[in-house]
Amino acid sequence: MKAASDASMPDSTFLDSTELVLNMGPQHPSTHGVLRVILKLDGEKILGTDCVIGYLHRGVEKIAENRTWAQFNPYVDRMDYVAAVSNGLGYCLAVEKLLNIEAPPRAQVVRVILTELNRVASHLVWLGTHALDIGAITPVFYCFREREEALNIFEKYCGARLTTHAFRIGGLQYETYEGFEQDVKAFCDMFPPKVDEYEALLTGNRIWKGRLTNVGVLTADECKEYGVTGPLLRAAGVKWDLRKAQPYSGYEKYDFEIPIRQNGDTFDRYMVRMQEMRQSVRIIRQAVENIPEGPIMGKVAKVIKPPVGEAYVSIEAPKGELGYYVVSDGSTQPYRVRVRPPSFVNLQALDRMVRGALVADICAVIGTLDIVLGEVDR
Amino acid sequence: MADEQKPGGEAAGEPAKPSPPKPAAAAPKPPATMAATPWENDLARELKERFGDRIGETSTYLGQNFIVAKPEAAVPILEYLKLEADFDYLVDITAVDWPKRPERFDLVYIVYSFPRNERVRIKTRISDGYKPETAVGVHLTANWLEREVFDMFGIEFAGHPDMRRILMPEDWQGYPLRKDYSIIQQDQRWVQENLGIESGQ
Numbered sequence: 001m002k003a004a005s006d007a008s009m010p011d012s013t014f015l016d017s018t019e020l021v022l023n024m025g026p027q028h029p030s031t032h033g034v035l036r037v038i039l040k041l042d043g044e045k046i047l048g049t050d051c052v053i054g055y056l057h058r059g060v061e062k063i064a065e066n067r068t069w070a071q072f073n074p075y076v077d078r079m080d081y082v083a084a085v086s087n088g089l090g091y092c093l094a095v096e097k098l099l100n101i102e103a104p105p106r107a108q109v110v111r112v113i114l115t116e117l118n119r120v121a122s123h124l125v126w127l128g129t130h131a132l133d134i135g136a137i138t139p140v141f142y143c144f145r146e147r148e149e150a151l152n153i154f155e156k157y158c159g160a161r162l163t164t165h166a167f168r169i170g171g172l173q174y175e176t177y178e179g180f181e182q183d184v185k186a187f188c189d190m191f192p193p194k195v196d197e198y199e200a201l202l203t204g205n206r207i208w209k210g211r212l213t214n215v216g217v218l219t220a221d222e223c224k225e226y227g228v229t230g231p232l233l234r235a236a237g238v239k240w241d242l243r244k245a246q247p248y249s250g251y252e253k254y255d256f257e258i259p260i261r262q263n264g265d266t267f268d269r270y271m272v273r274m275q276e277m278r279q280s281v282r283i284i285r286q287a288v289e290n291i292p293e294g295p296i297m298g299k300v301a302k303v304i305k306p307p308v309g310e311a312y313v314s315i316e317a318p319k320g321e322l323g324y325y326v327v328s329d330g331s332t333q334p335y336r337v338r339v340r341p342p343s344f345v346n347l348q349a350l351d352r353m354v355r356g357a358l359v360a361d362i363c364a365v366i367g368t369l370d371i372v373l374g375e376v377d378r
Numbered sequence: 379m380a381d382e383q384k385p386g387g388e389a390a391g392e393p394a395k396p397s398p399p400k401p402a403a404a405a406p407k408p409p410a411t412m413a414a415t416p417w418e419n420d421l422a423r424e425l426k427e428r429f430g431d432r433i434g435e436t437s438t439y440l441g442q443n444f445i446v447a448k449p450e451a452a453v454p455i456l457e458y459l460k461l462e463a464d465f466d467y468l469v470d471i472t473a474v475d476w477p478k479r480p481e482r483f484d485l486v487y488i489v490y491s492f493p494r495n496e497r498v499r500i501k502t503r504i505s506d507g508y509k510p511e512t513a514v515g516v517h518l519t520a521n522w523l524e525r526e527v528f529d530m531f532g533i534e535f536a537g538h539p540d541m542r543r544i545l546m547p548e549d550w551q552g553y554p555l556r557k558d559y560s561i562i563q564q565d566q567r568w569v570q571e572n573l574g575i576e577s578g579q
Contacts, residue, residue, distance in 0.1 A: 062559075
């Protein structure tokens with residue numbers, strides 16, 4: 001690795017006698033991957049930050065141009081690998097838009113079930129690691145215990161736990177397995193009391209509140225200014241969720257709420273995500289009750305050749321708006337696939353959130369951003 | 379390695395197709411251009427009135443509206459949309475490379491309006507070396523998004539506060555998402571420079 005060039009620092013390399021530059025990462029347990037943050041400090045106070053990213057850049061968008069439309073499908077799972085199902089859904093929906101087709105009803109319902117299960121699994125990773133960063137050891141074991149149940153369903157469905165490749169362009173990769181519905185229902189029964197358990201550990205906990213309240217505040221206007229979406233935006237009081245605003249995959253048929261909070265601080269984002277897990281279970285319950293019979297694949301040619309054109313399709317991923325801008329030149333390969341990653345865009349607001357805060361707060365703020373570096377760097 | 383790489387990472391192995399996506403000329407069997415239809419509503423009319431011939435076309439494709447504008451009009455349009463039409467959220471900035479076209483890049487801005495629940499794309503065509511104005515003054519999100527476009531396509535934004543690479547290392551050669559950037563060449567060079575041997579690729 002190269003030494004940090006001066007370009008990444010403020011103009012003057014000479015610091016005041018009270019100032020200090022601290023390098024955090026890329027190998028640091030609370031940066032959730034290979035994020036490097038260069039902090040300029042005055043004692044304990046953060047004067048400014050510079051994020052160095054790209055350590056996990058694999059050139060996903062370039063790979064897309066060298067694969068066929070269907071071949072690229074598994075690659076998207078490797079971006080946000082804790083929410084692989086959402087990535088796959090977004091990509092499939094984008095290509096389906098280009099082809100102007102829709103997945104059959106059965107496929108849509110199973111897609112919703114798996115995507116919501118994945119949202120729960122993703123939020124559990126967030127909660128466990130976030131709590132660990134703050135110094136609470138127990139929640140991570142609880143969270144991973146329940147996440148295991150969700151991953152088991154994925155494993156039984158498609159053989160993979162993390163990079164699932166659950167969907168195909170036009171429908172599902174596999175028919176559901178014998179006992180799928182029972183497993184999903186069992187999860188729905190098991191899970192809500194566990195959320196109560198996490199909340200009993202954390203919500204009223206004095207240390208937890210002390211470390212999170214009024215830390216990393218991002219107001220609604222700042223969120224819009226920085227393009228920040230997902231739970232961060234909702235914790236700032238904006239009732240906006242793409243599942244409601246621009247429903248896809250039949251989300252308009254389910255009865256659920258968008259949890260919001262008003263302060264836009266780290267504690268509110270915690271509360272929003274806890275509520276979202278409950279709402280996800282609510283959606284899954286409704287979906288699993290009536291999975292329609294029928295085919296799992298729409299009419300899609302073996303060789304996918306979308307007509308010349310372009311489309312932008314986005315979904316509400318666990319981390320925010322995940323968009324795919326796809327351009328077809330009429331051939332069997334994507335001409336361009338652009339991924340609009342929520343983690344990348346949200347991470348940009350880090351500087352605004354931690355300026356003036358204390359060094360210890362940056363761990364809380366990185367945790368609450370819920371970034372996955374695989375998606376930031378792609 | 380099971381994947382067949384095309385030389386030079388060109389778009390398609392077949393003989394070059396006319397790539398420009400627009401003008402709806404009467405095309406033979408499978409239309410080689412995007413079958414977009416005109417987008418006409420109050421907003422489209424307002425924009426055309428306001429920006430005149432700086433807006434080339436307002437179209438819609440698959441229910442998604444887009445504007446094709448002159449490069450110098452992009453930021454004023456973003457500003458107008460933000461201040462006058464509530465498009466307060468810049469979703470994305472990206473580019474598409476069409477190397478056979480004289481104006482080589484499509485620079486694409488996607489904006490969304492919370493009150494209207496509506497998305498619009500603004501597309502401009504720019505040639506290699508043209509420096510479009512930065513949108514950071516209108517939307518702060520543009521900062522990293524433009525840095526990524528610079529990193530991947532080599533499009534430099536004039537007036538950007540911090541125009542340097544973001545995902546690739548600072549000393550990286552070339553711009554990976556240009557169509558003439560070959561991933562095989564890239565690999566060979568790296569192996570030669572860093573390992574001092576010939577790459578097996």
